[in-house]
Amino acid sequence: MLKADKSLGIVFFPAFDWAISPTHPERQERLLYTQDQLREEGLFDIEGVTEHKPDVAAVEDVERVHFCFPEVSAVTTRSHLISAGGAMKAADLVMQGECDRAFAMVRPPGHHAMKVVHGARGFCNINIEAVMIEHIREQYGHKRVAIVDTDCHHGDGTQDVYWHDPDTLFISLHQDGRTLYPGSGFPQELGGPRAMGRTLNIPLPPNTSDEGFLMTMERVVMPILEDFKPDLIINSAGQDNHFTDPITDMNFSAQGYAALSEMLKPDIAVLEGGYSIQGALPYINLGLCLAMAGVDYSHVREPNYNAERIRQDARTTAYIEELCKQLPSLYFNPPAYNPKGDVSQGILSGNKLVRQRQVYYDTDGINEVQQETLFLCDHCRGLLKIETRADSGPLCLGVEIPINACRDCKSHGYQIVEDAQLKGNSRYIQLINRLDREYVRIGF
Incomplete structure (x- = not known):
């Protein structure tokens, strides 16, 4: 019988009663195929891997983070509160020592929800990672937190929530905003005057594959995390960088996602985007769970995987290598805050x-x-x-x-x-x- 190196708690909530539309990519099937795959592969037969029910976030949990107008009930449904509560449950599992690590496999997602909320943007109403982090700080004392957002879309909402917070490091790896929604996430976006360098954006070119993502992790993300020394590492675990995702242009694989997670060693992962419902998500989630639990994931392989077909070209590799040379200095030696009157500086x-x-x-x-x-x-x-x-x-x-x-x-x-x-x-x-x-x- 397999035993997890690190005990892993999985919080599962597919939100059966919420979808933008019956055929919208953000719908319950995103997690139902994953649930079947995890059971078929015997994930919960591994000693140390356990499944848990979500909690329900209270209005106060949301108001700790967001300005919701006219009120929380006007911009959320019960499913949004359970999704946020699922992330909070994952945090409690780790903070109370019940599990070494936790994965909130929940929807609706949240990383496009900004400090102010009037409605939904980017499929997101409230920022479930931020609700979770501020729940941790309220219940377990103030913590230095690093958020590594690996969704294909820039986590502009999380960036906005923590723009002025020097105790929260936000790193976003995403497809270049010149080519994809929300059109933001550029290196000059570094945080407010009291938090310069605490926001770091890594805009990657379309068709980046495993090589580019893992190079960026090794050369940029990990040295910065080592210096920042967070009390907690949170993975905002979007899965739409996959080569089969219908709304993005990247070439990441399930093996690549698992290797990234093994390198990052997140305390808590929270599901974000990912819309290749059958061809990618079940395999990515399986690989992430195995990697977080410290169990061999080398057998995980999605259908239609062909390493040569998705390999990035030499020009893409050269571009990413140059990014890796330049970006760390924005954290280690951020420029002096110099307001210029643009949207990011003021x-x-x-x-x-x-x-x-x-x-x-x-x-x-x-x-x-x-x-x-x-x-x-x-x-x-x-x-x-x-x-x-x-x-x-x-x-x-x-x-x-x-x-x-x-x-x-x-x-x-x-x-x-x-x-x-x-x-x-x-x-x-x-x-x-x-x-x-x-x-x-x-x-x-």
Whole structure:
């Protein structure tokens, strides 16, 4: 009988009652074929590999992370809360010592959900990794966390949530945004003024195969993780880099995914995208589970695999080699913060950094305009204020007092909320007070 080197807990939730449409690639079959494959291969017969039921995230769990307007119930379903709860369950398994590692094999996904939520974008409503991470910090103490996002699409939502957080390292390996949704994730996107270099984007060219991904992991990701020394490594485990995925242009294989996971050694993996429902996902998920459990995965092979047919060409290899030479310096020696007035940097005025932003929710067809203001502080991470409006809807206000807030920033945050109430120009107001664990929502 096989025994896992590392005990692995698998949390499974296929969301039977939620899909964008019956034929949309983000539907329940994404996980049903995987479930059959894992059982057929005898994964749960391996000593140390166990299956667990998800929890259900509470409204407060979501409001710890997001400004949801007009409220959480308006932008989520029960399935979204269970998906986030599945990620939280995976975290609890690891944090409480029940399992060495955990894989939240859940849907709907979440890494395109930004700090502000008016609806769905990129198939995502709430950021389930962020909900999980902030659950960990609330329940088990503040942790340094590294998120390595291996979805083919840039994890723009996770980047946005942690843009100003120096204790969260976000690394995204993805198909170059010049060739794929959401059109972002470029090397110059490095984080806010208190977190420069804590965001690192690795845009890979179309047709990158196992060689390119593993080269990038070895030469860029792993040295940075070794330096950052996170308490936890989270794999935002999107699987749409596979060579059979219908909506992307990469050439990664199930073996490649497993080798990446073996190298990364994530404490927790959370499923993201991946839409080759029969030809890829069952095999990738099997390989990931075996690799996380420290069990041999060399026999895992998807149908139609042909190493020569998907091998990247010499020009692609040369391009990735050059990326690997240049990108580490953006973490180890990030440039000085120099606001230029563009969308990623903002405009600095006194102690305020202001970013004007437009966000399009492609899934729901919503246009959002927002003004983000970070009040810079020498004593803490700084107070965050976001004024936002979706289409022709009412003005909404979000204020976040950070987890390590000083007395002045806390007082300023409450003053902003009080002033907004008196003026009555914001229809919905949400206060996130991480310092005192107070989450307040006001509607007029």
